[in-house]
Amino acid sequence: MCLKYQTQSVAKPYFIASIILFAVQISFGLILGLQYVIGDFLFPELPFNIIRMAHTNTMIFGLLFGFMGAAYYIVPEEAETELLAPWLAWLIFGLFTITVIVTIASYLAIPYSQLVELTKDKLFPTMGREYMEQPTIVKLAISVLNLLFIINIWGTTLKGKKTGINSLIILGLFTSALLFLFSLYNPTNLVLNKFYWWWMAHFWFEAVWLLIISAMLAFVLIRITGINRDIVEKWLYIIATMIFVTGFISIGHHYYWIGAPKYWQWWGSAFSLMQPIPLFLIALFVFTMVRKRQIEHPNKAALLWVTGTAVIAFLGAGLWGLIHTLAPINYFTHGTQIEVAYTHIAIYGAYAMTIFMMISYAMPTLRNRKANNERAQVVEMWSFWLLTLSMVFATIFLTIAGVLQVYMQRYTDVPQPFMVVQERIAFFYWLREFVGVIFLIGFIVYVASFFVKQHRRLD
């Protein structure tokens, strides 16, 4: 048996759900990309705002599935004990899957305003805000399921060994669940609304989820490099320190223009400047560990994902964030395609790739082998390059579109209206759509790699 603890196998359905939601997310993304250049594509049945919220919501749900799967795999193995309640994990999986399917289907099936009425949003209005479009009842359901999930993994660590990786991943998941409660707070005043809206959005993407992925990286690195746990966990604590040192106050870079006091421009800029540090440390950590590796693990694909995510997370979340988070620059770039470019490369590099890495390491063991056969690994590596390079190119095209947009619409002496500029930069949207198709092909190759079998040797 390749699994150390039987109950780790509950991670498998979570990983599969995460992969399926990723597929859905890519499809919606391609529709959105097409709507950018063909404005009436699928109109009026599926207007942009509907597909967009389906796209971002499947992203969030897919990442949550990935994190939960990773936690169910990591926590028992680290605690050296079986999971507290595997049945509960299955129950949460079932209920969460139903919630997600119903939510996404209802977005597509009925107009959003009808959904608002149908779910009695006026009793407790929380809908219609970016990333928080889910009906209030869905938000409550997710919160309850999150709570049960935390109880399940926390209970597991309490009856087993305590390790740094487990403490940090649980701290990350617990605060992530806690922050989701801010989606239920919807003040009437727009300034307050935006101010607290960022508590979920910012802290998720720029603080606690980084903690979760660092713990995931540390877990995999211990196993595929054979480096002593004390060294890996020491790095993990240093990275976690820098994540929190830079992550809390840098929320200020969202408070520049929304009516918060002016001093946030100084605090936000100063701490945004430091934000690449934890991501640089992650990259340094991964490369140091891989260079000094004690063993040669047969899973080469997982090794590629580990190093890949370190590089792209640093470039995407770190540098691409830095190019537009300083207040004087953000004055021009705020609300342009620069931010679209950044979110895509940052979320892919820091989160999607880490989940792929986790799946790449864990899935073979869940399928009762130490690593996939060499052919399957080669196919998976191809998918790595297709996915990553096409996302890098999509980012480059969107950044060019963003720079042109900033120039034509805001920076020049003769600024042009939004829609005129959008039409003039459409060429780069076409290029983005083209690499988007390559991204989809990369994903198909990725899925295919699960089914590749070794040729029988002719002896």
Added chain:
Amino acid sequence: MISMLTKEQAKIIFISGMIFFICLFVALIFETSFMWLQNGTPATIDLNTKLGRKIAYGKKLWERYNCIGCHTLIGEGAYFAPELGNAYLRYNNDLTTLKKLIEHRPGEDVTAYRMMPKFNLSEFELNALVEFLKINAKIYQTHWSLYKYYK
């Protein structure tokens, strides 16, 4: 530098760093909240007045039709359609034009570059929605004054 530390020291650094920066963050949030308590939050509305209730209803409509799914509001949202934090300023403080634009857009007869769904709002709803946009223009104008350039 990292090799000089032990795991236990790193853990202590993590916990103390986390506590310190949570405290600093909370202090800043309190500072902001106190400033708002003293001077009033920008764009505050009084729910006891008729106008205040109208604006609050306008915000509900904004959420109900998921406007943020295409537009940006003070730079946040989707980047598919024009910024609306400055819509009131862009149309020369003219609420009638804004209302007409929401209900009758180019593109109903001729094919436009990007399409906006038709919401069939009543006159009362239109009024509430544009009042909501009007009050947001105040935040936009004082903080992110690109309205001069940003059409």
